[in-house]
Amino acid sequence: MSFSSIYAAPTQADMDILTAAIKAEQKAQAAYAAGAASGKLDAATVALATKIMGQHAEHEKAEAAALTKMGGTPPAKPASFDFPAFGSAEDILKYALGLEQDAANTYFGAVKTLQDNSLVLAVISIQNDEAQHVALLRSALKMDPSPVSFLPFK
Amino acid sequence: MSLEELAYKGLTSAHSRRRFLKKVGMIGGGVMAMGIVGEGLTFGSAAAQTAGDDVKTLQFAYTLENVAIAAYKAAAGSGLLTDDVKAVGIKFAGQHQDHANALKAALQSVKGDVPAVPTKINFPAFxxxxxILNFALALxxxxxxxxxxxxxxxxNRDLAVAAASIVGVEATHVAIxxxxLQKDPIPTAFVTGTPFDxxxxTANSLLGAPSGGQGGGTPATTTTMPSGAPATGTGGSASQGPDLTGAGVLGLAAAVAGAAYAVTRRKSAQTAEEQSNEE
Structure with missing residues (x-):
């Protein structure tokens, strides 16, 4: 995805939203990497985690490009993250689910405040992807994969 | 005439537009109506010159939701579905009904006409x-x-928020x-759905496209992608990672088991909610 609009008057608020989003995407990638390397996930779930991780990387890349275009500086990826100790595959999936629900809800919340219309659309397209991640993780956890009729996730 | 034009029929007159605009200032009811899509929704100052188009878009969405409801109901009655898949369909139909109800309430709150629920839909032979699953996926x-x-x-940004709150849920339906269907449930990192044309x-083929211009002055409505839209019509995602088609955790069994569980849980949750409401 490219953010094709011309940022005639980028606002600091929009840039702050992008910066926060990039940090969340970095954390999600690290969480899936840790989960995939934990040895606690079966092969199919590792494949799922790896695929989802790649999509978060795509989100980060697009957001960093947009932020740069607006004159901002994308935040550097932290050297490490404080993840909880994962005792089981279920622990990992539940932790990932929490991140994904937060991400979907955060992007949804940004729709209300973003000034740049092309950012609104881009954010919705990412929100939708996170919502799909939520559905798949919930399905893997034998939970209702589509628990609400309207975002945000509860 | 396109479905959208049909849906928009009668709402482009100066009278209805003026009537709508008059109501924009007193949209408290709309806030309540759309309140179920998110707390604290408020209708800000809508751009006056395009507010009438907002009504049209709500009407089109309302019609689409009703097509989806009818499709899932027809599927449930087809005798072709396993019980588990039928349960998923019924659950999705319920969510589309929630969307339709919200859209209807929003339309009523701004005194926009609520389109008739389509009764004759040209579903393909299943x-x-x-x-059925492929058709539902396309829909x-x-x-x-x-x-x-x-x-x-x-x-009106608040309507965009409402659309976002609904589209996120439709996206979960797509993945499920x-x-x-043993297809990759997350083929792209940027989910924009089917291009609008x-x-x-699709809508025209399902609802028929009458040749006669019965709109009586209805202007030709052309719908294009918004000018600010990212160029994602073809997916927009260069690298897509491994194809997860058929991955065990994503297979039919898991998806359906989860959804069937969902339906059961939803029922018990509703019961609990009803009980707490009675207190």
């Missing part, structure tokens, strides 16, 4: 469960495309149906 993808596109067209073509 021979088996896969036919849900079209809904995602419609809401995604409309979210960039609304003059894809998984049930195809959405219209």
């Amino acid at each position: 021979k088996n469960q896969a036919d 849900e993808s079209a809904a995602v495309g419609a809401y995604y596109t409309s979210s960039g067209k609304f003059s 149906l894809s998984a049930a 195809q959405v219209q073509a």
